[in-house]
Amino acid sequence: MLKYFAEELLNKCSSLRKKWEDEVKKLIAKRPERKERFSTVSDHEIKRLYTPEDIKDLDFEKDIGFPGQYPYTRGIHHTGYRGRIWTYRMFSGLGTAKDTNERWHLLLKEGQTGLSTAFDFPTLMGYDSDSPRSAGEVGKCGVAIDTLEDFLVLVDGIPLGEVTTSMTINPPATVMWSMYIACAKKQGVPLDKIGGTIQNDMLKEFIAQKTFMLPPEPSMKLISDTIEFGTKYVPKWNTISISGYHIREAGSTAVQELAFTLRDGMEYVEHAMKTKKLDPDEFAPRLSFFFNSHIDFFEEICKMRAARKIWAHVMRYRYKAKNPRSWWMRFHTQTAGCSLTAQQPYNNVVRTAVEALAAVLGGTQSLHTNSLDEVYCLPTEHAVQIALRTQQIIAEETGVANTIDPLAGSYFVEKLTKEMEEAAWEYIEKIDNMGGMLAAIEQGYPQMEIANAAYKFQQQVENGEKVVVGVNKYVTEELQEIPILEIDERVEKEQLKRLEEVKRRRDDKAVKKALDNLRNACKKDENVMPYCIEAVEALATEQEICDVYREVYGVYRDPGFF
Amino acid sequence: MANRKLRIMVAKPGLDGHDRGARILARFFRDSGYEVIYTGCHQTPEQIVEAALQEDVDLIGLSCLSGAHKELFPKVVKLLKEKGADDIVVIGGGIIPEQDFQYLYDHGIKAVFTPGTPLEEIKKWIDENVKVREELV
Amino acid sequence: MDQQKLEKILNRIREGDVRVVSRLIRNLEDRIPEAKEVIKYIYPHTGQARVVGITGAPGAGKSTITDFLISSYRKQGKTVGVLAVDPTSPFTGGALLGDRVRMQDHAGDSGVFIRSLATRGALGGLSAAVEDAIHVLDVMGKDVIIIETVGTGQSEVDIMNNAHTIVVVLTPGMGDDVQTIKAGIMEIADIFVINKGDQPNAAKLFMDLMRALDMMQECPGGWKPPIVKLGTTANPIKYAEEIDELRKKIDEHLKFLEDKKIIEQREKRKARVQLINAIESQVLVPIIDSLEKDGTLQNMVEKIANKQVSAHEFAEEIKNMFCKKEQ
Incomplete structure (x- = not known):
């Protein structure tokens, strides 16, 4: 084991720390700190100061290492964002297929590099626009798709062999993917040339987002079908995007998001291996992930670093994958919708910028930045533009993409990364002992853990322990009017x-x-x-x-x- | 000794599954001493109204984050009226732009609470505005 | 309440007026005195419904079983009433009644009436309210009334005594199965269900249960409680078929009761519990209420806690205060 610090340095550090602590004790006796206890938005306790002693047990090679090398804590690519900037991928869809197609062309013109589809609720739930259950929902929260005819309009003028498209679709993922494939065939693009992602992650639906249709077992079957079909015929397609985003939006802590998402991923791997007799190296390189970037800056960065490390370990040792690409965790990130406030909506631009920066420092492969008005409605064009520009400013003005994983080696960041990793493993082992994620879901375990965390956070906001600017502090009476996009009848x-x-x-x-x-x-x-x-x-x-x-x-x- | 207790239904009409707020409210109402009936996600207005009648609730709290509130909330009120149960108070919450508030008030929604509203404020409103209803027969 | 009004209420209940029924049940829970008047009035019209009790540990899947049972009975053309009981928080007095979440698909079917009740924790109150609610649904014309309770404590056993058929739900690996079997439920069970029976340790539970059954006294008339194994709703179509089997077993049991004329015994068992509960709520509860009102109860509690006076001494004192005649 390669220790991070020499014994001599640690001894010195220890004696200096004691001296410093004595001084601090005297100072805070006179003037206490702002709070007795400091914690992240997930209520993970944070110390006053981190020093070399906190990371003395880390193994430089096994815990940190180099980008592009196992365990990928510092990123999956050797050159980080120096080689290629992350994909600007704004989640978008509204009204009819024609309305969305127009918005897509606008985004591509504005410099967006990948497409991401938001479907309306009837489409997400597997209902047509003429179902009684769809009344009032058609085209409201995304684009309404009923048949291939709609889909052809949606991708009209979009070169499917060049642009990659992500589709947030779960229970009917097979149907929307089939439509995309049919469109590619009509455009004359071979299936091995199309690229994109279907979300297709039902476990997190049962756990958090509640867009469900079929029971867990057949849901898993359809997912493994897509994995198998993709492996054989659509090799550039990510057939699943294992998502923590919605788990977090439902109120989980960062560690719960990390642990439940990775355990979901493991469930999919095991199911595909068992029911389709696939070798993990055949399909694992096409598994992708999707995380939330919440407002607690360092916690998010550490979560993403820990996620890469755990996944690499799991794929390499638990499932015995041999191809390093199977060990890679590639992920998309979206800034936290639940951190936005309806009060003083312009503040949301600032929140999103900070969250986007965390995602970048966490090493995301693609990013959606929320628009300031998304607590009210689908975003207006102007609001989307500001959100997209936020990414572009981070990428091309701030210089943060000049070097890879710039926060590595920070005592705090490395310690917090390790703590989150350990806490996630605890959850994973617990779920293993329950018999896996399907069994845990059946017992309501992850659902209850999240509900408890959400309720606790709400109470912390109510009693002022956690500050939400404009909501429980710095409240203003006058309203900030913003333009609203309305989807009409x-x-x-x-x-x-x-x-x-x-x-x-x-x-x-x-x-x-x-x-x-x-x-x-x-x-x-x-x-x-x-x-x-x-x-x-x-x-x-x-x-x-x-x-x-x-x-x-x-x-x-x-x-x-x- | 007679012991009246307020019965509240927390319901999620429509197709969205964003139940974080609804669940927090249900729990908060329980912790405030009310009896709470929770319907789960993806309920039609018909299902909500029927459950409300069978459960004899005094208040229905609707939560919708899919943008279909203008369709679904008034529908609940309308169905209650048809069943002669418009003495049940209906309130709503979720992602609802301010400009829609008046429309909802006009269609019988007694109050609208959006994200960020302190829970105590909702409880205060209920205590001031909702009473156990009069006898039926 | 005058005769005319009572007659009107009776007719509304018989017509299936949901609002009147649900308000009456509410009034029974809330102990509104007029509600008891109504029960007295409608009682002679009860006795048509068959009552099925479903009990088991929290998380055993009782609501789901109830949901599927409703469908199974509806396929037979039978109307169904459900009374689902959930616990009241002892700290806040509030309750989260979530059982009906799993039964929402029956909305729109006027042959089904579902009502959630909170335990409320009052002495004798719960079982009294449930009993009376059973009467109401009986008069409403429901063919089958399903009562669902968490199977812990004496009050639940009391409630179950109102049922013609008692179904005890067990699940493998919940740790408390043997406990449940021991807790007095075993003796009153007519049918056992092993839910989630596709789990690995289901076989062990089955064996434990068989052994326990072997050691038990024979049930009246020689009924041997069957064990019905169910899978999970992960496969809802198969689960529905298995529930049909459970329903048939319940029907068999009812037929058995009728054929062997044991149903009268059951009715007497029911009557006994009802009487004891009624005494509790008419005699005991008013006494406690009045002692509580003027602070006497609190004073007594303090003295008992301080070891000055024993509870027995106070009980005697209370008896002398309220009961004019010595037994």
Whole structure:
């Protein structure tokens, strides 16, 4: 083991520290510090000062090392952002496919380098725009997609062989991915040339975001189907984005986000290995992750450093992957929506900038920065522009991308990274002992842990222990009016008309046949992807396909754990 | 000895699953001594109203973060009215722009609380505005 | 309350007026004196419904089983009433009633009525309220009434005594199974369910249960409590089939009670609990309330705590204060 500091230095440090502590004791006896206890936004206690003694047990090679080398604490790429800046990837989608396509072209013109799709709630839940359950929701929080016809409009003029597209879609991930694949085929782009991501992470839906459709087991089956299909035919596609973002938004601590996300990842790896007989090196390089960047600057940076390190260890030793690419944790980051406030909304620009900086110092591969108005509605064009510029300023003005992992070696940062790693392992082992993440979810364990953390934080805000500027401190009476983007009723009407028209002119027999084939595939436990593609090409609607899944696999409902 | 207790339903209409706020509220109401009925996510207005009637609640708190509040909240009020139960108070919360408040008030939503509202403020409003309702027969 | 009003309420209940029923149950929980008048009035109209009690440790899956049982009965054309009991927080007096979350899919079906009740912690109060609520749902015309409670403590056993058939739900690996079996529930169980029975240690639970059953006295009429194994809702279609099996077992048990004329015994068991609860709430509770009101109870508690006077001495004193005749 290669100790970080020589014994001599540590001895010196220890005697100096004692002297300093004596002085501090006298000083604070006269004038106490601002608080008795300091802690992160996750309520992780932070000491007054960190010194070499705090990291004396770290192993330089095994804990820190070099970028591009195991354990990747300092990043997965040898050249960090010097080689290539992270991808500016703004999550965007609104109204009809045409509305979103226009917004996408605007973002690409403004210098965005990747696309990211926000679907509306009916699409996310596997309902068509004409379902009674969709009333009032069509096109509201994202783009409404019912059939391939909509998808073709969505990607109109976008070269699918060049731009990568991320799709935040979970229970119906097979359907949206099939539509994307069908569009690529129409554009004449071979499947091994298209790149992008489907979120496709159902475990975090059961845990936190509650966008669910099928029970856990069949949900896992569909995910493993996509992993298998991607491995064989769409090798540049990330078939899953294992997400901590929503876990954090639901109120978890940073450590819970870290631990539950990685344990979810492990569950997917195990499922694909077991049910598809895949070797981890066949698919692990295409697993991607997605984290939240919250307002507590150092905690977030350390979380991301610890995440890379744990994942590398897990892939290398628990699953025996041999390809270093399987050890890489590549992740997207979004700044924390839950840190934004409706009060004094312009302050949100500042919060987002700080959070984005943390994500960059944590080594993210791509980044979405929230717009200042997202606590009210979908962002206006102007608000999106400020958010995108925030990233561009960090990347191209501030100089933080000049060197790799600039905070490494900080006593505090290295210590906190280690503490988070250890705390995450504790959770992971606990879940292992419960029989894995599916078993833990069934017991409501992660759900309850998050709910408790969320409630605790709320109480800390209520009693002023945690400050939220403009909410419980520095409150102003006068309102700051900001422009609001409203999705009007036109969208729902247009979309309903479109859907009706597609249903009228499609070949119903072909639709029925394709859906029957899909149903059979489900029942025979075949990979659903080829049949799903066939169904979308026959212009089956999203809901028609999802209804087949619901019929065969059953429906999952909110168990409402408390 | 008669012992009246306020019964409150916390409900999530619509398709969004963002239940952080709803769950915090449900818990807070329990800790404030109310009896709380929680419906879980993804409820239709019909499901919410039927549950409210069977549970004989005095107040329904709706939480919606999907932008469909203008459709869903008034629908709950309308269904209550149809069932002759418009004595049940309905309030709402979630991501709701200020400009929509009046529309919701006009459609029978008695109060709207957005993120950042102190929980005590909501409790105060309830204690001042919601009473156990009169006898039915 | 005059006869006319009582008659009107009775008719509303029989017509299935949800608001009247739910308000009446509320009034029973809240101990509004008029509500008792109503129960007295409607009582002769009860006796049609079959009552199924479901009990087991928290997290055993009782609400989910109830949800699927409702569907199973509905497929048979039977109407269903559900009374789901959740604990009141002893610290705040509040309660979070979350059982119905799992039953929300039955909304829109007028053949199903679901009501959550909080334990409230008052002496005898809970079981009294549940009993009376059963009467109300019975008069409302529900064919089957399912009562769901957390299976801990005497008051839950009391509630279960109102059921014709008692289903005890166990899950493997929750640690307290053997405890549950010991806790007096074993003796009153008519059917055992092993929920989440696809888990590895389910076989062990099954064996433990079999052994315990072997050592038990024979049930009246020679009924041998069956053990029904359920999987999980991870596979909802299979689970529904398994619940159909459970429902058949419940039906069998009811038929057994009727065939062997044991149902009268059950009714007497029920009547006894009801009477004892009624005495508790009509006699004991008012006494305690009045002692509490003028501070007498508090004084007594202090003296007992200070070891000055024993509880027995006070009890005798109270008896002399309130009971005119010696037994």
